[in-house]
Amino acid sequence: MSTVPCPFAQNGSAVNIRELARRSGVSTATVSRALNDRAEVSEATRAKIRALASELGYAPNEPARTLVRRRSDTIGLIWDSGQEARGLHNPYLLGLLSAVRTALSEADYHLMLLNTPGAEEQDTALLQAVRRHNLEGVIVLTTPPDDRCLRLLAGSTVPCAGIDTAFTGPRTVRVSSDNAAGAELAVQHLYEQGHRRIATVTGPLHLPPAAERLAGYLRACTRLGLAVPPEYVTEGDFFLASGQSAGKRLLALADRPTAIFAAGDQMAIGAMHAAADAGLSVPGDLAVVGFDDIDAASLVRPALSTVAQDQRGLGEAAVASLRGLIDAAPVEPAQPRIVPTRLVVRGSSRPRG
Known part of the structure; x- marks a missing residue:
């Protein structure tokens, strides 16, 4: 026996x-x-x-x-294996990971890092790993929503909280910053400084945060009566080099923008580099506003105006939402938890003379 x-x-x-x-x-x-x-x-x-x-x-x-x-007091955290190497160089994601770890520790949970399975593995490998380790729930961090193994996980009875990841399932909840409202704050600020030609550098549009920030930018432009030529919207990848390339393209336009809203701080800093390469001053010739409020935003010169995300608030909301799912019977997806953003005005944007 x-x-x-x-x-x-x-x-x-x-x-x-x-x-x-x-x-x-x-x-x-x-x-x-x-x-x-x-x-x-x-x-x-x-x-x-x-x-x-x-x-x-x-x-x-x-x-x-x-x-x-029959409890492990352990939560799995999934970071998309395809983005992991680059994510380690993304200060915002590292800060978010630290915030989640702190929130779990304060709630007396252990953390286990998991990767999404590779192409050679079965689609059920992730769900099997969660059950094999008797994980009480899973937090998914900025992983593409079309991942098949994640869809299988979300469709199971395993409690799942996705930060900046769209989930649908009986025990799922999405946690995110108010991305659209944050983008509107940025555009409104630039408009109030006298700018009427405001371009944007988006993140990868298959990711919910990037799509939502673009939607907020477009909504603000429509509300303020600003024209948005197609060439004023250019896609980046949230990293500095893509912001510099996008900035170079925008500043080469015949009717170049006087302001750029970048959907990530690293891209915004890249756009500032592009302005310097073109012999333009920030904010004199070009105003720039980013999104995230990473540490570097206050260190560059001029310091970067940005939309700040509450990383600690995101981590706490994800853990609190997940605990609610763990303690509840599986019925239907929980309501999304939206964490407010705020505008931080620094030297990269100022009133036009």
Whole structure:
């Protein structure tokens, strides 16, 4: 007959549950109940046993505890394997990863990093990995929504929170910044500084944040009565080189823009480099506003005006939403959690003289 290990068995320590019971003068069952905060044990006995465990350096056997409780207290975090190498050079994504890790730690969860399966692996590999490790839920970070293995995961009963990733499933929730509203703030600000020819450098438009920021830009331009020639919308990839290339194209136009809203700070800094290469000054000849508020935004000269995302708020919202899904019965997708953005005005935008 198979047995389940005692959750308080020795775990690399010189002290096990039987030794604690002997020294406390109680049964091993009482020690187990005390360490698990069971109500059947008096407060005095519980305090005595816990003090002795601390004094002797006792550590519970966590794998066995997991088997008994049927909970792992572990959340998986999925970072698209196709973007991982570049993501490690993206300060915004690194900051978001840190915010998620902090929020999980504060909620007493462990974190396990997972990759999406490669082309040679089965579509079910990710779901199998989640179940094999007994993960309580999954947070997905900026992964393309058309990934088949993620669709299978979202369609299962595994609780999933996607940050900047569209999900549909019985136990899913999407968490994101208010991307469209943030883009509108940027355009409104540039308009108030006197700019009427405002171009944009988008992120990859198959990603929800990039598409939403473009929608906000277009909505603001329509509301303000600004013309948007097709050449004023150019796509980048959220990295500096693409912003510099896009800026070069925009500044070579016969009717070049006087302001650029870039959907990411690195692209905005790239556009500032393009202006310098063309002999133009920022903000004198060209105003620039980015999105994210990475550390470099305040360090470049002139300092970059930008739409700030609340990374800590995103991490906390993702963890809180996921905990709600873990504790709820699977019924229907939860309502999206939208985290507000704010405009940070610095030297790269100013009133036109």
